[in-house]
Amino acid sequence: MLDMKLFRNEFDAVSKQLGQRGVDKTILDDFLKKDERRRELIQETEKLKKMRNEVSDQIALKKRNKEDAQADIESMRNVGRKIKAIDAELEIVEKEIFDIAAVLPNLAHESVPVGEDENANIEMKKWGKPRTFDFEPKPHWEIGEELGILDFERGAKVAHSRFLYYKGLGARLERAIYNFMIDLHVDEHGYTEMIPPYLVNDEAMFGTGQFPKFKEDVFQIANESLTLIPTAEVPLTNYYQNEILEEEQLPEYFTALSPSFRSEAGSAGRDTRGLIRLHQFNKVEMVKFSKPENSYDELEKMTANAEDVLQKLNLPYRVIVLCTGDMGFAASKTYDLEVWIPAQDTYREISSCSNTEAFQARRAKIRYRQSDSGKVEHVHTLNGSGLAVGRTMAAILENCQEADGSVTIPEALVSYMGGITQISKKK
RNA sequence: GGAAGAUUACCCAAGUCCGGCUGAAGGGGACGGUCUCGAAAACCGUUAGGCGAUUCAUCUCGUGCAAGGGUUCAAAUCCCUUAUCUUCCA
Incomplete structure (x- = not known):
């Protein structure tokens, strides 16, 4: 498996090297796009999870004080649904990323001669x-x-x-x-x-x-x-x-x-x-x-x-x-x-x-x-x-x-x- | 083949019945410090690590209680599946 950070940060160099090992550039472009999408989704879902954790604590506190928490529970129900949807999409994207990454060959060391066969x-x-x-x-x-x-x-x-x-x-x-x-x-x-x-x-x-x-x-x-x-x-x-x-x-x-x-x-x-x-x-x-x-x-x-x-x-x-x-x-x-x-x-x-x-x-x-x-x-x-x-x-x-x-x-x-x-x- | 019980961090172990002040108690071990010529003992302190997101880096956040799913606003705790172990029955 390649180093994802290297792939992201030095995309041009890495994809050129992979090209020498027979990897199609369009696969790599797609790969990079999916990686971006993955990180977007992670940020969205994590933001919502943070909110859920905070509000859940407030609900617990209100219940302990015998206050009404129904409004919070209602609004969190919606958040829970959103999280589920994002996580489902995230799972698909991660699977796609994995399937590509799993078949990408290693990068050659700089001392290795470039050639076809x-x-x-x-x-x-x-x-x-x-x-x-x-x-x-x-x-x-x-x-x-x-x-x-x-x-x-x-x-x-x-x-x-x-x-x-x-x-x-x-x-x-x-x-x-x-x-x-x-x-x-x-x-x-x-x-x-x-x-x-x-x-x-x-x-x-x-x-x-x-x-x-x-x-x-x-x-x-x-x-x-x-x-x-x-x-x-x-x-x-x-x-x-x-x-x-x-x-x-x-x-x-x-x-x-x-x-x-x-x-x-x-x-x-x-x-x-x-x-x-x-x-x-x-x-x-x-x-x-x-x-x-x-x-x-x-x-x-x-x-x-x-x-x-x-x-x-x-x-x-x-x-x-x-x-x-x-x-x-x-x-x-x-x-x-x-x-x-x-x-x-x-x-x-x-x-x-x-x-x-x-x-x-x-x-x-x-x-x-x-x-x-x-x-x-x-x-x-x-x-x-x-x-x-x-x-x-x-x-x-x-x-x-x-x-x-x-x-x-x-x-x-x-x-x-x-x-x-x-x-x-x-x- | 069948039944019951178990699995919590490096190790042991509480919590699970009855979901929310557990950001997982307590102990052992390990590591660091005080003391000492040095050590032991004693005392004080630290001890989920990893992964992921973010960042120049820190901070922060998400995840995490055998594994995977589900229910719920919320799961170590309730439900299902699987794995491993223990005991009992054939």
Whole structure:
């Protein structure tokens, strides 16, 4: 949710920025008009309520003194009717305002490049050197199927396409990857480990910005207002929903492994094979609550935390900053990490780290009390994948494959694999 | 599944039958002060916060007694719905 005061006071600047994110100007003009009407109505109704309170006190006094108060009661009857009418109109206007505000995207930070789509994204850095193969590198699903550690066919049979079984050392490797990630974030990066609910209610989905605009992207439970989380960002960020934190608590870091469930509506035909685009995948998520003045430093640190995972696994990657047109709904600024996928001869997204500033905090009502002034202000919230586990698996299978079809386990994971250094075909 | 009772501010708790001097008593805790070398004790004081409107800011006003509706000039108090908890019955 945007800051209403900012919107009002700097309407031109804000609407220009929202224009860059695809919002129609006429909606914003209407929005501003409705906001004015809302304040008019509030002033009218509050004036009448004040009068009602005063006269009611006089009536009480007269009754106590056994005086006649009938005239006052008659006149107040009319005031009561007026108040009811104004409040009814006010309710409608507020609903209309809310419906517009709920679907307006966040404003981009000034450092974000302006552009329409991913072509305007800017590469910030490259790390590691893609390996040169002296054989034709296979896509990870072939490697996984040939090694008998990934089973997409049975996943489709038992669930649906875009589901799979990890089997044997495949399941072990997935578990090694996320345990390694969580340990790294907890032991070295200062995050608190969490296991959140995997189903959340509508308020939580609203708080982080998925609802009401992106309902078609998620799986909902029939006859219940519960949704399978599309990312652990939802339960982690909403942990402090509707709370006022103390300044000393900040910053606070959470990390959690969770499955993520996505309907992938509208991505038919894209990445139909392999681990890149699934209806259910594991992800280690990082979430931060920060004071506003530090949130961009925290974003840099969080991105570095995600990079650290890739560096320790020795997987080549690049960092890009998303342009205004490519950013998510809630983000003020987003860095994507893209890992090298040899069989596709390209970099693919493996992490997305965003500062949403106060956008989610306003929706979820997460605030903090400044210790010296006692003033209450919205926190800034950040979230990032650290990392998507399935895609990490894909990257390892492809980057660490050998000519004979075996896969060498990255050094950092060997202890998590119980000493296993290589996955090879059973003889 | 059925019946009865409960839900008041950071915590406990009065007020609800019988609506109006409740701008929610009282206590605990917390915080500040006096005293002290320092602390404890004692004493004095503060303690709905939030939200919204207004304002440069203050002042002020509206809202607020589990949540949401209703009745009334007026609701913590009367009525309805929902949630949670307790006890009892199956």
